[in-house]
Amino acid sequence: MKMKKYILLVGLLGAALSAYPFFKGRLIAAEEVTKLPDKPSSPKSEVIRLDAQVSVQVDGGVVEIQNDGRKQSFTANIHYNDTYVFPEKPLGPPETFQSADTNEVTLRYGIPGERQFTLKVVTLNGTPGAIVTGTLENLGKSNRVEYYFWSWDSTTPDIVTPNGKKSANPKEWSVFEPTPWKYVMEGNDGAGWALATECVVGRGATESATAMGYLHQLDRFQEIAPGGKYTLSFAAAWVPDAKSAEGFGNTINRLQKGEMVEVKVDYGKAAPDWARTPLAGGYYRPCTGDFEKYWADEVIQKQLKTWPWIIGSTPGPEVLKRMQAAGIPLLHYVVFTELLDTVAQVKGGSKVYPEWYESVLNEERDLAKHPDWISIDEAGKRRRALFGLMNNHPGLLNTCFHQKGLMQAIEKQVRTLMERGYNGVFVDLAFSTPECYGPKFGIHEHAEPNKTNTDKYMEALDMIYRVVKEYGQDRIVVLNGALDSNWKRADAVMWESAIYEPGKAQQVQTKAELIARGKKYAKAVAAGKVLLQLSFCGPKDKEAWHRSLYSYCYARLFGFTWSDYNEMYEVDPEKALRLYSLRLGEPLAEAVEIEGGVWRRDFPRAVVLWNGDDKPAGVNLAAPGKTELRNFADAAIFTGKDGVFNLTVPAHSGMILQDP
Numbered sequence: 001m002k003m004k005k006y007i008l009l010v011g012l013l014g015a016a017l018s019a020y021p022f023f024k025g026r027l028i029a030a031e032e033v034t035k036l037p038d039k040p041s042s043p044k045s046e047v048i049r050l051d052a053q054v055s056v057q058v059d060g061g062v063v064e065i066q067n068d069g070r071k072q073s074f075t076a077n078i079h080y081n082d083t084y085v086f087p088e089k090p091l092g093p094p095e096t097f098q099s100a101d102t103n104e105v106t107l108r109y110g111i112p113g114e115r116q117f118t119l120k121v122v123t124l125n126g127t128p129g130a131i132v133t134g135t136l137e138n139l140g141k142s143n144r145v146e147y148y149f150w151s152w153d154s155t156t157p158d159i160v161t162p163n164g165k166k167s168a169n170p171k172e173w174s175v176f177e178p179t180p181w182k183y184v185m186e187g188n189d190g191a192g193w194a195l196a197t198e199c200v201v202g203r204g205a206t207e208s209a210t211a212m213g214y215l216h217q218l219d220r221f222q223e224i225a226p227g228g229k230y231t232l233s234f235a236a237a238w239v240p241d242a243k244s245a246e247g248f249g250n251t252i253n254r255l256q257k258g259e260m261v262e263v264k265v266d267y268g269k270a271a272p273d274w275a276r277t278p279l280a281g282g283y284y285r286p287c288t289g290d291f292e293k294y295w296a297d298e299v300i301q302k303q304l305k306t307w308p309w310i311i312g313s314t315p316g317p318e319v320l321k322r323m324q325a326a327g328i329p330l331l332h333y334v335v336f337t338e339l340l341d342t343v344a345q346v347k348g349g350s351k352v353y354p355e356w357y358e359s360v361l362n363e364e365r366d367l368a369k370h371p372d373w374i375s376i377d378e379a380g381k382r383r384r385a386l387f388g389l390m391n392n393h394p395g396l397l398n399t400c401f402h403q404k405g406l407m408q409a410i411e412k413q414v415r416t417l418m419e420r421g422y423n424g425v426f427v428d429l430a431f432s433t434p435e436c437y438g439p440k441f442g443i444h445e446h447a448e449p450n451k452t453n454t455d456k457y458m459e460a461l462d463m464i465y466r467v468v469k470e471y472g473q474d475r476i477v478v479l480n481g482a483l484d485s486n487w488k489r490a491d492a493v494m495w496e497s498a499i500y501e502p503g504k505a506q507q508v509q510t511k512a513e514l515i516a517r518g519k520k521y522a523k524a525v526a527a528g529k530v531l532l533q534l535s536f537c538g539p540k541d542k543e544a545w546h547r548s549l550y551s552y553c554y555a556r557l558f559g560f561t562w563s564d565y566n567e568m569y570e571v572d573p574e575k576a577l578r579l580y581s582l583r584l585g586e587p588l589a590e591a592v593e594i595e596g597g598v599w600r601r602d603f604p605r606a607v608v609l610w611n612g613d614d615k616p617a618g619v620n621l622a623a624p625g626k627t628e629l630r631n632f633a634d635a636a637i638f639t640g641k642d643g644v645f646n647l648t649v650p651a652h653s654g655m656i657l658q659d660p
C-alpha cells in the first residue's frame with residue numbers, strides 16, 4: 001500500500017514552530033508544518049490472519065480489517081526529528097496467544113530515537129473486528145516529548161456519533177470529540193465501520209475524495225520519562241450500520257484506556273506577583289522602519305497600557321525607556337534552536353529579516369562565523385530549520401547545544417538583555433529540538449555523547465533561568481513550550497494556539513482536550529506559576545469578537561493569563577480595549593460544570609460562563625439577589641426571576657455577565 005503524502009494535523013513541530021511570533025503574517029499553521037513520508041511498501045511481508053476480518057502485516061505493523069471485499073488499514077505514524085517514521089521489520093517473531101475467547105498477536109519494533117513500539121492486536125470470538133493497542137516506550141536515558149497517531153484512508157467526510165451524523169467539510173480539518181463509538185462511513189452506499197476509542201478522532205482536509213483519518217491521544221503531546229510509555233488504543237470492525245456500531249462500542253469493554261504517565265511535576269519557585277495577571281500582551285513589532293507607528297508614546301498610552309506586561313520581539317533601548325516611563329514591564333524575545341547563517345541566507349536569494357539585525361549581539365550568533373554550532377542531520381548535512389524550509393529562509397539552521405561556544409553566546413545575550421533592564425526574556429521553541437549527528441560524520445564532537453541535543457538544550461534553558469534570576473527574583477523567564485519539565489525553569493509557560501490558530505475559525509482542541517488541559521495547567525497556576533494562553537482570534541471577521549470572548553472566558557475558568565497577540569485590536573480597537581481593560585477581580589470560587597455542559601466561575605465583578613459544545617445550552621443560572629445582568633459582549637440585559645436567570649449560552653461561546 002502506498003500512502004499519499006498527507007499533511008499532518010498537529011505535530012509538536014507545529015506547536016513549536018508556529019511559535020515564531022515575529023514572522024507575523026507568515027506564521028504557518030500546524031497542519032502545514034510537515035508532510036508524511038511515503039510509507040515503505042512491503043508487498044512480500046508476512047501477513048498474520050487472526051480471523052476472517054482481521055490481519056496484520058508483519059513488516060510495517062499495518063492492521064487491516066476486511067469484510068465482503070471492503071478493506072481498511074491502520075498505520076502507526078511516529079514522530080521523529082522533523083518527520084514521521086513507521087514500524088519496519090519487527091525485532092523478533094510474532095508472539096501469538098490463543099484462548100477459547102481470544103486470538104492475539106504481539107509484535108515489537110525498534111524505533112529510531114531509542115524507542116520501542118509494541119503492537120498488540122486482539123480479536124474476540126463472536127465479535128467482529130480487532131482491538132489494537134500500540135505502545136511507544138522510551139528506552140533512552142532522557143525525557144522525550146512524544147507524539148504519534150494512527151491513520152487510515154478516509155473516503156467520505158461523514159461520521160455518525162451518539163450525537164448524530166456529522167458531515168465534515170472535506171476542505172477543512174475536522175476533529176470529533178471522544179465518544180464511546182463512531183460509525184465511520186466509507187463510500188456513498190451507507191457502508192462503514194465501527195470505531196471505539198477514547199481518543200480524539202479527526203479527518204484531514206483534501207481537494208480529492210480521499211483524506212487521512214486519524215486518531216490520537218486526548219493529551220496529544222506527552223513528556224515521557226525513561227522507561228515510560230505512550231499508548232494509543234482503539235477497536236475497529238466493519239458493521240452494517242450505525243446501530244451495530246453502537247453495539248460494538250458497548251461490547252468493547254476490554255478496551256484499554258489510553259495510558260497517561262503520571263509525572264510528578266516539579267513546579268519550582270512561584271513567579272513574581274507582577275506577572276501573575278489575568279492577561280498579558282504579545283506585541284511583536286519591529287523597531288526599524290515604522291518606529292513611531294508602533295512605539296509612539298501615544299500608542300503606548302492608548303493601546304499598550306491596557307496590558308499589565310508585554311512581550312515584544314526585539315524592542316530596542318528607546319522602546320524600553322518609553323515603556324519604563326509608562327510603568328509597563330517589557331520582555332525581550334530570544335530563540336536558540338534556530339539561528340541564521342546570514343551568508344547562506346543571502347546566497348540562497350533571501351534577505352536578512354530586520355528582527356535578526358535588531359537582536360542584541362546578533363553578529364556573535366551568526367552561524368556563518370560558527371559552522372561548528374550547526375546541527376547535522378541523519379544524512380550528514382547541515383540541518384535546515386523546518387520553519388526556514390517552509391518560509392524560504394535558506395540560512396535558518398538548527399543548532400547543536402553540545403557546542404560550548406553556543407552556550408556561551410546564549411549566556412552573553414541573556415546577560416546583556418538583563419543589564420539593559422528588560423524585565424525578562426521570552427524563549428521561543430522551548431520544546432524538544434532535532435537530534436544532531438555531527439560526531440557520526442566526523443564534523444564536530446559531543447563532549448557528552450550520551451546526552452541528546454534536547455538534553456543539552458534543556459540545560460541551556462536551566463542556565464537562562466539561573467542567569468535571569470541573578471539579576472533579581474522579579475525578573476522572569478517565559479518559555480514557549482507547555483512541557484511538564486519546563487515549569488521549574490520558568491516563571492511562565494506559553495501554550496500557543498490555544499483554541500484558535502492564526503487565521504482559522506476552526507477550533508484546534510476538542511472540548512474534552514480543553515477541559516483536560518485546563519485542569520492540568522490549573523495545578524501549575526495554583527503553585528504560583530503563569531500559564532500564558534495565547535489564543536489567536538481566527539479570521540479577522542465579525543465573529544472574531546465572539547471567538548475572543550470564548551478564549552478569554554476559558555482562560556478565566558482556569559486562572560490562565562490570556563493573550564491574543566493584539567489581534568482583536570486590529571479587528572476592532574474599541575471593543576478590544578474594552579476587553580483588555582476588563583478586570584473581574586480575584587475569583588470567588590473554582591470553576592464548576594453546571595447544567596448542559598456549561599462551565600461557570602464567579603468573580604466579584606462578573607459571572608463567567610463558557611460553553612465548549614457545538615450546540616447551544618440552556619441554563620437556569622442562580623444569581624441570588626440579582627434581578628438584572630448585563631452581557632458584556634453586547635450590553636444586552638437579562639432579567640431574572642427570584643434570582644434565577646433563564647439563559648441560552650450559544651455554541652462555542654463565553655459570556656461575561658455583570659451588574660447593569
Ligand SMILES: [Zn+2]
Nearest residue numbers: 400402436438
Ligand atoms: Zn552536534
